[in-house]
Amino acid sequence: MENSIIVYKSITVANRAKRLLEKVGIEASIIQLAAKFNIKGCNYAVKIKRRDFKQAMEISEKMGLKIRGAFENGSDEV
Amino acid sequence: MIYLDNAATTFKKPERVYKKFMSIWREMGANAGRGGHRLSLKAAEQIFIAREKISEIFSIKNPENIVFTPNTTTALNMAIKGVLKPYDHAVITTIEHNSVLRPIVKTGCEYTVAEADLKGEITEESIKRAIKKNTKLIVVNHASNVCKSVCDLEKISAAAKKHGCLLLVDAAQSAGVLDINVLKNNIDLLAFAGHKSLLGPMGTGGLYISENVGCDTLIEGGSGGDSLSLTQPDNMPERFTAGTQNTPAIAALAEGVNFVLSHGIKNIFMHENLLLKSFEEKIKNIKNTVVYTKDLEGVNVLSINIKGRDCVEVGEELEKSFNIAVRCGYHCAPLCHRMLGTYDMGGTVRFSFGFFNNLKQVDRAAYAIMKIAEKYVI
Numbered sequence: 001m002e003n004s005i006i007v008y009k010s011i012t013v014a015n016r017a018k019r020l021l022e023k024v025g026i027e028a029s030i031i032q033l034a035a036k037f038n039i040k041g042c043n044y045a046v047k048i049k050r051r052d053f054k055q056a057m058e059i060s061e062k063m064g065l066k067i068r069g070a071f072e073n074g075s076d077e078v
Numbered sequence: 079m080i081y082l083d084n085a086a087t088t089f090k091k092p093e094r095v096y097k098k099f100m101s102i103w104r105e106m107g108a109n110a111g112r113g114g115h116r117l118s119l120k121a122a123e124q125i126f127i128a129r130e131k132i133s134e135i136f137s138i139k140n141p142e143n144i145v146f147t148p149n150t151t152t153a154l155n156m157a158i159k160g161v162l163k164p165y166d167h168a169v170i171t172t173i174e175h176n177s178v179l180r181p182i183v184k185t186g187c188e189y190t191v192a193e194a195d196l197k198g199e200i201t202e203e204s205i206k207r208a209i210k211k212n213t214k215l216i217v218v219n220h221a222s223n224v225c226k227s228v229c230d231l232e233k234i235s236a237a238a239k240k241h242g243c244l245l246l247v248d249a250a251q252s253a254g255v256l257d258i259n260v261l262k263n264n265i266d267l268l269a270f271a272g273h274k275s276l277l278g279p280m281g282t283g284g285l286y287i288s289e290n291v292g293c294d295t296l297i298e299g300g301s302g303g304d305s306l307s308l309t310q311p312d313n314m315p316e317r318f319t320a321g322t323q324n325t326p327a328i329a330a331l332a333e334g335v336n337f338v339l340s341h342g343i344k345n346i347f348m349h350e351n352l353l354l355k356s357f358e359e360k361i362k363n364i365k366n367t368v369v370y371t372k373d374l375e376g377v378n379v380l381s382i383n384i385k386g387r388d389c390v391e392v393g394e395e396l397e398k399s400f401n402i403a404v405r406c407g408y409h410c411a412p413l414c415h416r417m418l419g420t421y422d423m424g425g426t427v428r429f430s431f432g433f434f435n436n437l438k439q440v441d442r443a444a445y446a447i448m449k450i451a452e453k454y455v456i
Contacts, residue, residue, distance in 0.1 A: 009313045010303045011111035012142050015126035030122075032114025042305040044111070064140075066313060 004053035005074035007033055007045040009066035014044040017056075017065050024059065026052045039069045047074065080402045080439045084432030085223050085251060085379050085409075087273045087280055091330075092337040099279055099330035110325045111302035121325045128332035129315075135276075135335050135343075136268060137259040138286055145285045145318040146272075146328050150250040151177040153269035153285035156318060157246050158217070160293035161267070162187045166214040169243070171200045171229070172417045173222040176410040178248055182217070194417050198225050198371040202233035209237070215244045221252040224414040224428065226354075226376025228256065235264040244291060250274060250283075251377055254338050255347045266291050275346070276338060277433070278331030281324055287314065297321075346433055350378035353431040353440050360444035366451045370418050370426060381418065381426035384451045389427045392450060396427075400446035404429055 008014040014030050021028040026048055033043040048056050053072045060067055081089050102124055108117035110125050129141035138144060147153045154177045162168060164186040170178055171192045182189050190208040194200050205216060216238045218229045231247065238245040246267040249258055254275030260268055265288070272282025287293055295310050299320030304311040311317055338346060358380060362369050370381040384392055393406035408415050408425040415421045429443060 010301075010311070010316045011122045012126060012129070012315055013313070015123055016141060018123075019126070019130075030119050040306050042303050044114075044303065 002050055003074040004048050004050045004056070005031070005033070005037070005045045005071040006048070006053075006056060006060060006067060007037070007039055007043050007069040007071075008060075009068055011044045013065050014046055016063075017046050017060055020059055020063060020065075021046065021048065021052070021056055024055070026056055028056075037069065037071065043068060045069075050074075080400075080435075080442060082429045082431060082435065082439070082443060083403050083405045084435070085274070085428065085430035086405055088275060088277055088432045088434075090434055091277050091279070091334065094337065095277060095279065095330045095333045098333040099326045102329040103326035107326065110323050112300075112322070124325055124329040124332075125323055128328045128335075131332040131335040131339075132270075132284060132286075135253075135258075135339060136270075136286060137261050139261065140289075140314075142314045143287055143289070145287065145315045146323060147283045147285055148281050148324070149273075149283040150248065150269050150271040151283075153283050154178055154217075154246070154248060155181045156285055156296045157267040157269060157287070157293065158182055158215070159185060159296055161215050161244060161246075161291065163214075165212070167210045167212045169205060169208040169213055169216040171204075171218055172413045173198075173200060173219045173224070173227050173411065174217065174413060175219060175223060175248065175250065176412070177250075178217050178219070179413070188212075191413060194227065197373050198222075198227045198417065199374065200227065200229045200234075202230065202237050205234050206237050206241075209241045209243065213241065213243050215246055217246045217248065219248045219251075220258070221249075221256060221377040221379075222411070222414060223251050223379060224409045224411050224426065225371035225381050225418065226374040226379055227371060228252070228374075228376040231258070231263040231265070239264055251379070254335075255343065255350060255377060257343055260286060260288070267293075272327075272331040272334070275432075276331060277334030279327045282327045282331040285318070287318070293318075295320075341433075347377075349433060350431045350435075353435055353437065354378050354380060356437060357429060357431070357440045357444055360441070361447050364448050364451050367447060370420070378431040380429045381420075382429070382447070383420065383423070383426055384447070387450070389424050392427045395450050396443075396446055399449075400442065402443055402446055 272278035
């Protein structure tokens with residue numbers, strides 16, 4: 001599995017995360033989270049390359065972005 | 079038509095605002111943040127870009143603290159009714175619009191009106207005199223929609239902080255022509271119009287809510303997330319964003335803000351101020367004409383009357399004989415008209431200049447006033 005998934009509190013936070021990550025050269029796209037990830041309700045996440053996961057988490061934490069869940073071993077299918 | 083009613087809404091808008099509105103509506107007119115398909119995600123990104131632009135112009139640290147609303151009135155209602163409880167006390171000023179006065183009255187809380195000084199200015203001292211022990215909220219109109227009056231936000235916010243009060247600024251008339259820095263000015267809540275000097279479409283406005291403010295919701299509903307919860311989410315801005323957003327208009331507002339930032343707020347103010355002063359200079363000595371708040375330095379709004387004439391009739395004549403559009407009456411600001419002494423005479427004729435007006439139009443408006451006044455020499 002090459003991708004990681006970070007689930008944010010809302011689509012707004014996900015957009016903020018995407019733009020912050022792109023500023024430091026991390027390729028990111030927003031997805032709606034599938035039910036199989038078991039975080040209930042409609043959720044939005046940022047999909048990134050697995051190699052960028054640690055840095056993306058650090059940036060999110062540093063910028064105070066609210067995270068609902070993180071999957072380092074995300075799915076290629078999403 | 080010479081349009082001199084820019085305080086109601088600016089007209090025209092920059093070409094790029096019209097273009098942006100149409101392109102977003104046509105090309106990504108999906109519901110923002112309501113699904114995982116490409117169009118919905120693109121629409122949500124447009125709204126986020128607008129958030130960033132609004133953050134830039136008001137020096138807001140976190141774009142999530144901005145809630146888009148259909149207008150300033152909605153933003154003010156959300157702030158006032160979300161913060162005040164019936165046992166609280168609030169301070170407002172004589173230059174407030176009904177979009178503040180009516181929600182304040184509706185809350186049932188006690189309030190005190192801080193009076194303007196003889197020039198028509200709201201001073202820090204006046205605000206301080208109105209503060210009580212249980213004052214929770216101070217609401218100030220940054221710039222009047224009737225006369226030129228502008229509040230000194232730095233001094234007023236210092237007074238608010240000193241007394242432990244929240245500060246709500248109504249920036250309907252000032253956003254886009256006066257510098258507003260929510261951090262420097264310690265503003266807790268900022269309500270703004272998108273369709274006035276930020277040059278966006280009608281149906282746009284917003285509310286900034288700082289982290290320290292406990293604000294209840296005015297409406298609840300779908301937010302695109304936390305869908306299994308039967309209560310509104312607690313995160314910003316979704317807590318205050320129930321229902322479908324007006325994506326084309328919000329994206330076009332961002333273009334309006336881009337236009338303002340690229341021309342410079344100071345330059346825009348100076349252009350409008352040049353028009354205002356030129357107009358004032360030309361009409362101040364016309365017989366039978368009363369110019370209000372002459373001694374004030376302020377925004378692009380000037381109220382006048384012609385003695386012996388109903389202001390609405392003056393407005394009608396300006397349109398019929400000179401093709402000039404102005405706003406006449408009370409401008410939804412009854413206390414301000416008490417201050418000006420125009421409460422019992424039907425209000426005033428208000429001229430408000432915008433970025434797309436020019437000196438030729440000012441000359442024409444001054445000429446029109448001279449001709450109308452000439453006919454009614456008392």
